[in-house]
Amino acid sequence: MTSYDVLIIGSGPAGLWAAEELAKKKPGLSIAIIEKGSFSSGGLMNDCKLNLSTDIGMELDELKISRQEAEKYIQEIDAKFLELGADQKLHGTEQKEIDKWVTRARRCGVDLVACKQRHVGTDESKNLINKYKAQLESLKVKFFLNREVKSIRRKDERFLLTTNKGELRSKFLLVAPGRDGAYWFRKQASRLKIKYSWGPIDVGVRIEMPSEIYDPITDIIYDPKFKFITKTHHDKTRTFCTNKGGKVRIEPANGKGFSLINGDALKRVKTQNTNFAILNTINLTEPYADTLEMGRDIAKETVRLGGGKPIIQRMGDFLAGNRSKMSTFFDKAKHYDTLKPTLPIGIAVVPGDITLAYRGRIIDNIRDTIIALDKIIPGIADAPNLIYAPEIKFYDTKYFTSQGLETNVPNLFIAGDGVGKSRGIVGAAMTGMIAARGIIKKIS
Ligand SMILES: Cc1cc2nc3c(=O)[nH]c(=O)nc-3n(C[C@H](O)[C@H](O)[C@H](O)COP(=O)(O)OP(=O)(O)OC[C@H]3O[C@@H](n4cnc5c(N)ncnc54)[C@H](O)[C@@H]3O)c2cc1C
Incomplete structure (x- = not known):
């Protein structure tokens, strides 16, 4: 010893x-x-x-x-x-441009933290x-x-x-x-x-879209942190971990029994897509306060519905409350063929229904956030965009x-x-x- x-x-x-x-x-x-x-x-x-x-x-x-x-x-x-x-x-130094975005977000009732x-x-x-x-x-x-x-x-x-x-x-x-x-x-x-x-826990999803939609802001603020109070439940949500030209990533299960979604970007090689997370902060008090256990349950349930894999859903399906299916995932009539996910479909993630996997209140909060963000940056809610789950931050x-x-x-x-x-x-x-x-x- x-x-x-x-x-x-x-x-x-x-x-x-x-x-x-x-x-x-x-x-x-x-x-x-x-x-x-x-x-x-x-x-x-x-x-x-x-x-x-x-x-x-x-x-x-x-x-x-x-x-x-x-x-x-x-x-x-x-x-x-x-x-x-x-x-x-160093990103985030163009104060005049940042101020314009902060004002624009404020007009939509949203706080923007730039650093x-x-x-x-x-x-x-x-x-x-x-x-x-x-x-x-x-x-x-x-x-x-x-x-x-x-x-x-x-x-x-x-x-x-x-x-x-x-x-x-x-x-x-x-x-x-x-x-x-x-x-x-x-x-x-x-x-x-x-x-x-x-303590609180963050449960959310990762959005992926063509970079050009988010470029106007990411060109000024590398990782913009929008903070929302949601319309339906008045809960707190925020954007987190933006990866311009990046890829959605799987955090391996490592014995936990479920894998999670995350994202990153390389310095030299870029994709055509940008991804970021929307996180819903959840506080529990009594009679049950174990947020860690709750987060694990949500993650397990989501991955179970994905047949052992995280779920991917088209934004159009998510907002309409429809399940995404392999057979329609690249449906030309819905313009779903215009955006290719950075994670391989059927291998790393499977098309499914996040609205079924997550609790109703969390889904309401995510939906409210997407709609609010789409007002500030039009295109976020475009039907071909992608949503991945589970993305959960365990620091409870x-x-x-x-x-x-x-x-x-x-x-x-x-x-x-x-x-x-x-x-x-x-x-x-x-x-x-x-x-x-x-x-x-x-x-x-
Ligand atoms: C894909 C991804 C992208 C991220 N991107 C960013 C980003 O861009 N910016 C940012 O600020 N944060 C990012 N994060 C979060 C960031 O990685 C964490 O906030 C940070 O690493 C936390 O540091 P830590 O030292 O607390 O823990 P960690 O970095 O997680 O290190 C803890 C280490 O402890 C080891 N360990 C755990 N248990 C044991 C044990 N029993 N015995 C021995 N070793 C053990 C683990 O293997 C691990 O290596 C990202 C995370 C992921 C997964």
Whole structure:
């Protein structure tokens, strides 16, 4: 068995940025990152749009930091990305044009949040991660890849981690398992008596359309964040993760029993399509508040209706409440032949009926959002456009933490999306740094 000062579970942005902070500020600490995948590092390997704003992907109250502090973290994170080779081009700087869009959205009763963004691209992010990993290794951070932590126990004032390849011990533990590990960690948290409550969940769909429809806005704002209060139920929805010239992607099941929809874009090779998500935020209170379980049920039901695969539906069918079928999916009479999905039909996704798979209220909210958005950007509701489901963001469980993200279990810190502290790469990296500083404070 090997013993470390600090063990970090998860090599996503939260884990990596935490490791650098610890290694640089406290040289001599023995630090190891444990990652169940064969490659570092989690969601960083995807599209990698960097939202450089305190309004996106983080809640300052939850993190117990001021806006100024958060801005300083963001600057540091952005500088690191540039050092690692991210594109210098900064999107979202044409303020006059942005203001026009904000006003236009407002006239339709919709808020538009624009921020400075950088895009790395799925094709570039691997190089960037390799470079970061090499830097961390030169700072003596040890990486255990293909190592899955099965359980966490507390023994003799230390943490004892059982993995698929033996046991590891540490004085401090930072858990940053991402959305993929959220369910696993919650079970550990219950056993370790870590205090938590339920938080909201985002359930939605991904829209795909010809890029030319969305170009007028994406040429100005790389990933526009529209926020809606829906007409029928007055619920909150928003647009999320826009990928101009990108592809719709499948997030693999990884033992969960269902796969999910997502999207990304390459830096160099572009498609003719743009995709983005519409997400409906759901809060539950009593008598049932387990949003994680609810999200899993919705995902399972959707994939079950798709015969084990996510569902795709033509916008025209969705709005009319009709099922999309293989036989009519490219129907010329409906102009369905004018838009080819970026995911192969029948192989990755199957035509079906999202209105049957999702709960009525969620469908109403998605429909209201599409209609409202179509007013701002005509063409969103065109019949040949595509809708994919399930797209669900699992960052529901809210763990109670101190200022440095320490839980009620002494020396057990948490960071990133999987523990409800962030919603995106920059936010996750920031929480990693905050937790690292929390650990350093306890050591000093
Ligand atoms: C297709 C796709 C596109 C995305 N695009 C963007 C984008 O453009 N911009 C953006 O800001 N965000 C994007 N995201 C979200 C982003 O990836 C996450 O917000 C971010 O990666 C969260 O970081 P994290 O460190 O909390 O977790 P992760 O990056 O998910 O890393 C957690 C790591 O922990 C590992 N792990 C989990 N459990 C265990 C265990 N028991 N033992 C060992 N290892 C474990 C996982 O394998 C994983 O590698 C995208 C996500 C996807 C899936």
